[in-house]
Amino acid sequence: MPELPDVEGFRRVAEEAVKRQVRAVHVHDAQVLRDSSAEEFADALRRRYVAEPSRHGKWLMVPTASSAGGSPAAPWVLLHFGMTGSLRWCEHDAELHPHDRVVFDFADGELRYRDMRKLTGLHLAREQDEVDRQLDELGPDALEVGRDEFTERLTRTRRRIKPALMDQSIIAGLGNLCADEILWRSRINPARAATDLTSGEFGRVHGDMRSMLRQAIRVGRVPDRASWLTGHRDEPDPHCPRCSTALSRGRVGGRSTLWCPHCQPE
DNA sequence: GACCATGTTCCTAC
DNA sequence: GGTAGGAACATGGT
Structure with a gap:
């Protein structure tokens, strides 16, 4: 959890x-x-x-x-x-x-x-x-960090965006489920280089991170609702809740990763 | 028995 | 030095 x-x-x-x-x-x-x-x-x-x-x-x-x-x-x-x-x-x-x-x-x-x-x-x-x-040893809390500092810290690294988001010394609080959920909402492929994101895309990720965390905090955990990507993790043949495309599974940064190949193109 | 799991740390290789 | 991949940690579920 x-x-x-x-x-x-x-x-x-x-x-x-x-x-x-x-x-x-x-x-x-x-x-x-x-x-x-x-x-x-x-x-x-x-x-x-x-x-x-x-x-x-x-x-x-x-x-x-x-x-x-x-x-x-x-x-x-x-x-x-x-x-x-x-x-x-x-x-x-x-x-x-x-x-x-x-x-x-x-x-x-x-x-x-x-x-x-x-x-x-x-x-x-x-x-x-x-x-x-x-x-x-921790970066700023994911709920506290402002958009500018968020962008600045993530563009300091040449890593891929998902592992960068999960690095507690960059931003503190996001784990595997939250990272997948946020990137899906922002329509960003998890394997894209962080340095490759535009300023507008970082703004989107920051905003989606905040709204996703606020909603999850209300229930005290990351919900497994059908309207969330995370709600489909354990399904044998999961489909995107937004466009119904078959979701892709793979490993990014050594962690099991779920994303929509249509909404989150490489 | 094999493989997987919401995290972190340590090691090796490029 | 930065980054990626793999193993280890301990336990349980499928």
């Missing part, structure tokens, strides 16, 4: 816990902790209060405070969801899922980090510096 719209959904889930005190942290699988042991992680967060979470690209950042309304401070929990991660608010008596790797326990419920494949995980940032260092 997790691309920008999904992580924005998880941010809203994390908001449930704001001002609540962490009673305990149960680490069921320490493999998802990237830079701390289960003990360090749990000890650092126990009795801290959750402060306002923020999102940048596919990263969710949760600061803590020493009192319910206290100012956001270290330690922070930085969450990445890989390909299969999620965050959910659960009642205490809800049965533990086999993929619930870390549970944050509060008086009236719990926050669960669930992840099947464990490709990424949770970071404990003990100082503001560590949060900044993580953010430094």
Whole structure:
């Protein structure tokens, strides 16, 4: 699941816990902790209060405070969801899922980090510096970046447009599904060189990116509607929702790619 | 068993 | 140095 719209959904889930005190942290699988042991992680967060979470690209950042309304401070929990991660608010008596790797326990419920494949995980940032260092590796958030900076950053590279869009250091937040969806809306072939796009085409991609993300955020994930390209990914013989041409499948930048050969010509 | 999967990082080759 | 391709990571679905 997790691309920008999904992580924005998880941010809203994390908001449930704001001002609540962490009673305990149960680490069921320490493999998802990237830079701390289960003990360090749990000890650092126990009795801290959750402060306002923020999102940048596919990263969710949760600061803590020493009192319910206290100012956001270290330690922070930085969450990445890989390909299969999620965050959910659960009642205490809800049965533990086999993929619930870390549970944050509060008086009236719990926050669960669930992840099947464990490709990424949770970071404990003990100082503001560590949060900044993580953010430094990311480009501007896909929802925040303006048209001019968007164009400027993407024309700096000689790569193809799809892998460039998905490069988190250029623009943060877009994954495989979002990239395909945006390029289909903009009628741009995913294998075209980024430097080959005109200024008008970049304007279109930027606008389509924003509207696509806003619509997806409303439902907290990338929808699988029939009117969206993404809604046809898993079909054996998918057709373009716009012109009914048989869709093409291939690999671009090492990722499975779906596009319409009629709407998105080379 | 083979192949595929919404992500990231590391290695090699051109 | 930039770019592309492949493998690795860990797990499950078809």
